Amino acid sequence: MEFFIQQLINGITLGGVYALIALGYTMVYGIIQLINFAHGEFFAAGGYMGVILISYLSAQGLHPYACLAISLVLAMGYCALLAMAVEQLAYKPLRQASRLAALLSALGMSIFLQNGLMLTQGVYDKAYPTEITSGGLSWGLVSVSYMQMFIVALTAGLLLGLNLLVFKTRIGRAMRATAQDKVMSALVGINSNRIIAITFAIGAALAAAAGIMVGLYYGSVNYSMGFVPGIKAFAAAVLGGIGNITGALVGGLIIGMVEVFAAGYVSGEYKDVFAFVILIAVLYFKPTGIMGENVDDTRV
Amino acid sequence: MANLILDDICVRFGGLQALTDVSFSVSEGEVIGLIGPNGAGKTTVFNVITGVYRVSSGQASYDGATITGMRPHQILGMGIARTFQNIRLFQNMTALENCMVAQHSRSRTGVVGAILRSPSQRSEEARIQEKAQQALDFMGLGRKADEVASNLPYGYQRRLEIARALASEPRTILLDEPAAGLNPAESKQLMESIGRITNLGINVLMVEHDMKVVMGICNRIIVLDHGVMIAEGLPEEIQRNPDVIEAYLGQ
Numbered sequence: 001m002e003f004f005i006q007q008l009i010n011g012i013t014l015g016g017v018y019a020l021i022a023l024g025y026t027m028v029y030g031i032i033q034l035i036n037f038a039h040g041e042f043f044a045a046g047g048y049m050g051v052i053l054i055s056y057l058s059a060q061g062l063h064p065y066a067c068l069a070i071s072l073v074l075a076m077g078y079c080a081l082l083a084m085a086v087e088q089l090a091y092k093p094l095r096q097a098s099r100l101a102a103l104l105s106a107l108g109m110s111i112f113l114q115n116g117l118m119l120t121q122g123v124y125d126k127a128y129p130t131e132i133t134s135g136g137l138s139w140g141l142v143s144v145s146y147m148q149m150f151i152v153a154l155t156a157g158l159l160l161g162l163n164l165l166v167f168k169t170r171i172g173r174a175m176r177a178t179a180q181d182k183v184m185s186a187l188v189g190i191n192s193n194r195i196i197a198i199t200f201a202i203g204a205a206l207a208a209a210a211g212i213m214v215g216l217y218y219g220s221v222n223y224s225m226g227f228v229p230g231i232k233a234f235a236a237a238v239l240g241g242i243g244n245i246t247g248a249l250v251g252g253l254i255i256g257m258v259e260v261f262a263a264g265y266v267s268g269e270y271k272d273v274f275a276f277v278i279l280i281a282v283l284y285f286k287p288t289g290i291m292g293e294n295v296d297d298t299r300v
Numbered sequence: 301m302a303n304l305i306l307d308d309i310c311v312r313f314g315g316l317q318a319l320t321d322v323s324f325s326v327s328e329g330e331v332i333g334l335i336g337p338n339g340a341g342k343t344t345v346f347n348v349i350t351g352v353y354r355v356s357s358g359q360a361s362y363d364g365a366t367i368t369g370m371r372p373h374q375i376l377g378m379g380i381a382r383t384f385q386n387i388r389l390f391q392n393m394t395a396l397e398n399c400m401v402a403q404h405s406r407s408r409t410g411v412v413g414a415i416l417r418s419p420s421q422r423s424e425e426a427r428i429q430e431k432a433q434q435a436l437d438f439m440g441l442g443r444k445a446d447e448v449a450s451n452l453p454y455g456y457q458r459r460l461e462i463a464r465a466l467a468s469e470p471r472t473i474l475l476d477e478p479a480a481g482l483n484p485a486e487s488k489q490l491m492e493s494i495g496r497i498t499n500l501g502i503n504v505l506m507v508e509h510d511m512k513v514v515m516g517i518c519n520r521i522i523v524l525d526h527g528v529m530i531a532e533g534l535p536e537e538i539q540r541n542p543d544v545i546e547a548y549l550g551q
Binding site: 161164165168169170171172173174176177181183184185186187188190191198201202 | 350351352371372373376377381382384388390391392393397400401402403404405406407409410411414415417421424425428464465468
């Protein structure tokens with residue numbers, strides 16, 4: 001029983017991280033029907049920006065939590081700008097082209113960004129400073145690290161903020177309107193190019209936060225770290241129903257749980273297989289996902 | 301003073317000449333009817349004015365500024381709003397939200413302000429909601445504010461389209477067949493609404509097939525046939541014009 005609860009806690013932590021990445025896929029798909037295969041690279045870039053900033057700031061003698069907070073905000077901002085630049089360079093010129101062209105451009109961007117990270121940061125893992133991730137609470141055999149609590153709390157906070165942004169603000173309304181009908185939203189005064197850029201920025205900022213959390217959780221980052229979690233988050237977005245915000249959250253949690261339980265009860269080596277089995281099964285049996293593709297008002 | 305001026309507008313799609321040398325103007329406080337047989341180019345005129353189509357030649361201006369070449373959201377920002385022949389509401393949003401979206405160009409708060417929920421963001425949000433509610437009330441939809449657009453009956457959806465256009469605080473409104481599919485009672489109500497819109501000082505350019513509506517409220521009528529203006533004048537002149545009668549009834 002203790003083992004089950006422990007895995008549940010680990011599953012929520014991991015699922016939250018997948019959900020944060022999945023949101024970027026789903027929001028971008030909702031607004032321009034593009035699977036942004038470069039999205040995982042924003043996650044990696046966030047992880048790297050995090051380690052660089054945290055190391056620098058803690059060397060300046062700042063309080064660990066202050067380091068973390070500042071690094072988080074700056075890394076999110078950096079990835080938001082990076083995503084807007086990528087959108088401007090690689091996707092905007094192809095807005096009228098076939099979907100396949102944009103998809104290939106996304107794959108190219110992914111390779112470009114990943115190699116850029118390798119060339120500038122090296123091929124070896126970069127270690128996160130561990131002192132801020134230590135400590136935790138335990139009940140018998142169940143233990144929750146402060147880092148896990150931090151990850152879950154931050155994920156919940158970001159999701160809540162995103163929800164408010166999308167449903168209670170003029171930017172969110174413009175995003176929903178643009179997702180539904182680009183021509184009409186332009187005719188009621190919305191600059192769709194700007195809204196698309198903002199959507200990319202928000203998605204990338206969430207991925208950057210996820211990148212830092214993963215770096216802290218596992219203790220290191222690697223230039224290719226965006227690939228596998230990126231694909232898994234994509235599986236989560238498809239599972240929840242691509243284009244659907246709530247779906248991304250649900251899908252992320254399910255993929256996280258399945259992976260952790262598979263690792264715990266079946267075999268650690270097969271954990272990646274399960275996420276992809278789910279992806280294939282969803283595409284085969286219910287391609288619109290759990291929450292359905294673009295059917296309700298949570299589409300962005 | 302004329303505030304919307306079209307000057308020798310031509311639009312070609314490949315080999316098809318959709319509009320040829322269309323020139324007219326809409327002055328402050330006017331209600332202008334744009335009529336003609338199907339395929340005459342009426343909706344194309346709207347698409348040119350609102351920046352959806354590019355002109356092949358010619359120029360449109362509004363309040364002295366050239367609007368040909370501007371993007372649709374900029375033209376709306378200038379004060380020209382429109383409705384569609386086949387209703388194009390944001391189906392999943394409530395009636396109120398549909399109108400709130402139209403306040404986009406009249407409001408400022410960006411992402412950062414929205415995330416921080418600054419006091420100015422909150423007061424702006426309240427103002428947006430108030431304006432949207434006013435637009436709904438104006439079109440008699442005040443009680444339907446929280447209904448999802450797709451659940452509204454057809455006649456209400458038509459009114460909501462107009463309410464949304466009004467919510468953008470336009471000075472000119474383009475109505476594309478606002479009476480299409482309405483029963484006689486609803487058309488009468490529509491004519492009343494259009495009358496009240498002009499009382500607000502908003503000029504109206506309207507494409508409409510229902511001659512009772514057109515002749516009843518338009519100050520001036522422009523007739524298009526095969527992309528060419530064949531007549532322009534007062535309603536009674538148009539009714540007697542032999543070219544117009546021929547275009548509608550054939551030889």
